Amino acid sequence: MKLSIHGAARQVTGSMHLLQVGQYKILIDCGLDYEKDHNLQVNENFNFKPEDIDVVILTHAHIDHSGNLPILVRMGFNGQILCTPPTADLTELLLMDSVNIFLQKSQKSHRNRRHKHQRSSGPQPLYLQKHVMDTVERFVTIGFNKPFRITGDIELTFIQAGHLLGAAAAILRVTEDGVEKSIAFTGDIGRKNYPVLNDPEMLPQVDYVVSESTYGGRNHTKGQSVEEALMETIDKVCVKEQGRLIIPAFSIGRTQSLVFALNKIFSSGKLPPVRVFVDSPMATRATSLYRKFHNLVNPEAQEFYNKQGDEFDFDNLTYVESLKDSKQVSNYYEPCIIISSAGMLEGGRIQDHLFYNIQNYYCTILFIGYCAKGTLGYRLLRGDPIVHIKDRDLSVYATIKKTDVLSAHGDHEDLMNNIKSQDANKLKGVYLVHGEESSMQALADDLEAEGYRVTIPEKDMVYEL
Known part of the structure; x- marks a missing residue:
């Protein structure tokens, strides 16, 4: 087998890994690299021929894992895309949203160039709705823990990763020249006791692991539950100060977990009622998919549903649909909570x-x-006193806060435990991806101290397994 890391190498976004078994080529994830937001066209530069890829395995729907699929299809890939049923539906939503974002950026660039009397064309959309539909037609869905034979010599099993509804780690068992080998691609690893989602399953024993490392070297805040952290902020901002709380949240995953947590807080009477607006049409559509795949939410959410009803709906909660209604939220002067996308403010x-x-x-x-670096969210968290929003430079007077209680990524301890489920004498190698270089190094140092063989791959390097 040969492994090459074509994305998320020594950075977070753009996951894309190629596994070659003989002449058969498997691409695991095909994500958008948006750390180079000034030049999204770099996503068209594959270091392989898309038409040579035999099959794609998609671990979950997030754009940094799925967002390059329509480009792959547009440039010649014509095989199947294997994923879980929720991942197929959620990915379609996210890819369609990406088309809208590309078109908006292209139109904005065109207007700016016309204003400056420039003739050269601006950036073109990376793909259009047609390319998304061509991509969606290639999805073949597989349930969790149901071995699927890709070829006579390659078997795939998805296990729950806990990071997002439908998110999976991909376990591949391969027979090559009469020798059995196995490799796990973790995708993004979730965390235990997360609202709505099941805990990640531990990996079975394999020969090689390609692991994410987003929170390498960092542990989440301990000793405070999601509800406690949210209650503390809501009480201060909305109850005591009578102000408004704006929570940027990804429409798919984070918003549903946040809404469920707020439902538990307000339905228990632990805080006085506060108006909550979810201002994201895509979040509304995604929530309907969480209802569709309700058998895959965690036992706590299922029990809440059985006893108290829909965990994604409660008094004083409004899902904002039209742009007109969205603008009216700005004219609501009572204390309120506004949940809106996108999570990085881009x-x-x-x-x-x-x-x-x-x-x-x-x-x-x-x-x-x-x-991610380069995003408006990153600049606000960095403490920039002035930020550029909608063609204007604005001073930052609002309070900027951050909490990690709703991070859907496992922390350093979770990542370590995931690898330590493997016998160090049997595991032949760990390859770290999807993290900043400092995070990867911190995780590698601790894994090596435990006796594991760790590699931090360079982009496009080929490794013989």
Whole structure:
């Protein structure tokens, strides 16, 4: 077998790994690299021929794992894309949203160039709706823990990763020249006791592991539950200060977990009622998919549903649909919570809410997830006193806060435990991807101290397994 890491090598986004078994080529994930947001066209530069790929395995729906699939299809890939049923539906939602974002950026660039009387064309959309539909037609869905034979010599099993509804680690068992080999691709590893999602399953014993390392060297805050952390902030911002709390959240995954946590808080009467707006049409559609695949949510969410009803709906909660209604939220002057996408602030309705509230002393912006370098979210968290939003430079007077209680990534301890489920004498190698270089090094150091053989791959390097 040959392994090459074509994305998320010594960085977080753009997961893309190629496993070659003889002449058969398997691509595991095909994500968008948006750490080079100024030049998204780099995503068209594959270091292999798309038409040579035989099959794609998709671990989960997030764009940094799925967002390059339509380009792969547009440039010649014509095989199957294997994933779980929720991943197929959620990926379609996210890819369609990406098309809208590309078109908006292209139109904005075109307007700016016309204003400056420039003739050269701006960046073209990486793909269009047609390419997404061509991609979706290639999905073949496989349930968890149901071995699927890709070829006579290659078997795939998905196990729950806990990071997102439908998220999976991919376990491949291969017979090559009469020798059996096995390799696990963790995708993104979730954490235990996370709202709505099941705990990640431990990996079975394999020969090689390709592991994410997002939180290498960092542990999540201990001793405070999701509800306790949210209650503390809501009580201060919305109850005591009578202000507004804006929470940028990814429409798929983070929003559903956040809504369930708020449902538990307010239905228990632990805080006075506060109006909650979920301002993201995609979050509304994604929530309907969480209801569709309700058999895959965790036992706590299922029990809540059986006893108290829909975990994604409660009094004072409004799902905002139209753009007109979204603008009306800005005119709501009572204390409120606004949940809107996108989580890194690079597009979507969240930018409108920031535009009208970034200079509001009685507003708090609470980040609940990772923000990649170069994004507006990253700049706010860095403490920039002035930020550029919707063609204007605005001073930051709102309070900027961050909590990791709703991070859907396992921390350093979780990553270590996931690998330590493997016998160090039997595991032949660990390859770290999907993390900043410092995070990878911190994780590698601790794994090597435990006797594991660790590699931090360079992009496009080929490793013989």
